[in-house]
Amino acid sequence: MKEGPDIAHVAALIGDPARANMLTALMSGKALTVSELAEEAGVTIQTASSHLSKLNEGGLLRPRKQGRHKYFSLANDDVAHVLEGLMGLAAGSGHLRKRTGPKDTELRKARVCYNHLAGDMGTQLFDSLIAQGHLAMNGENLTLTETGANFATSFQIDLDTLRSNRTPLCRECLDWSERRSHLAGSLGRAFLSRFEELSWVKRDQKTRVVTFSRNGAKEFERQFAVN
């Protein structure tokens, strides 16, 4: 009853419906303003503001002021990771918010998870990189191998700028729909944005859905075959 960190506080923060909606909205990886989040949660701006300050004090968010706007994003990958885990539990106990709607299959196919690719395609990417020896798991943490670094640069990803960033390069993130790992970290983000540049994929503006173009799917298949 006394040892260990205080779970209840954090969980209670996530446990309010309005706040949970905001957090899931932020799982898209985009930074959103107070009013956008209010809209997303279905509450007035005042209450949204109150909720956001609480989430912020709880260390779940990262606020940035820009002019008269205030942008919020998730604090870090750990937060996203826990949220995905909770989604897994909720999905497992059959508590989907919408019972396998048409969007649902799209979400399972490919979606954005805090700026990196998740869903079926996300785990395919991850498995492929591991299988080709581009990524290696040393105990806990993923590392980019030499061949992996070459591959990334040949894929027009600038590793130096990624490395200069203080966020970890590769991380694994558990997928609630696939129940498998996909690639997170700044490299994961770089891959997704590169896919966008190549217009292999397109991110839906309002949801987390990621759609592959016909050509994009073909190229993805070619480069990241899961033989």
Added chain:
Amino acid sequence: MKEGPDIAHVAALIGDPARANMLTALMSGKALTVSELAEEAGVTIQTASSHLSKLNEGGLLRPRKQGRHKYFSLANDDVAHVLEGLMGLAAGSGHLRKRTGPKDTELRKARVCYNHLAGDMGTQLFDSLIAQGHLAMNGENLTLTETGANFATSFQIDLDTLRSNRTPLCRECLDWSERRSHLAGSLGRAFLSRFEELSWVKRDQKTRVVTFSRNGAKEFERQFAVN
């Protein structure tokens, strides 16, 4: 606001202080009765009963009736995993329930996490098994290699009975204190109970602390050196 599983419900379940206390108590891996959990949470038996039925409906617990007792344990490793994740967030935002008490260092050194070894020693074990090629990570899931199977049997672990169980053999579980992975799954449990048989370690009855005997620490060092 509409897609994805309903996080809020699960999080709210964990978010109540009394329930959170029960869940952390169950992180020891032991099944506890209603009255024990009531004691642990600091509430009367009636309220405990109500809490437990809610947690159960939420799919977080696994109840078992035995005579006039009713035992509860965590439903599965996923639940434990999410709880550890939440502990990580809480610890990260500086919300420790007790500020680095004397127990705290013991907990970080070695503790029990849903019946397997966690903390510093837990991650050491995991890293060693990976480094020696006893465990391999194929994309998402851990697998026991051939040499690993030999090692386990030489360590008096009966793999056949473990495999006959329907729970996964090896899983990784994120450690909130170390922020690294340690070994979960039935193999993880088997290792811990084997350590107990060898009296390398002793589990505290009331807390999650695991203490290594002098000899146990030496032997552990010898077998699972982190060179």
Added chain:
DNA sequence: AATATGCTTCGACTACGGTCGAACTATGAA
């Protein structure tokens, strides 16, 4: 300056849910 927009703070209202006492059921012991 004057006005508009984005966000925060304050205060009051309300409701949901945690809490326990008391009564009830079920299993085991004498």
Added chain:
DNA sequence: TTCATAGTTCGACCGTAGTCGAAGCATATT
């Protein structure tokens, strides 16, 4: 059968926290 112990159900109480209107700041735009 009778008593004791473990757990559940019911009902009533109460507090906390989510909610919004209104007013107050702060940053842009004219």
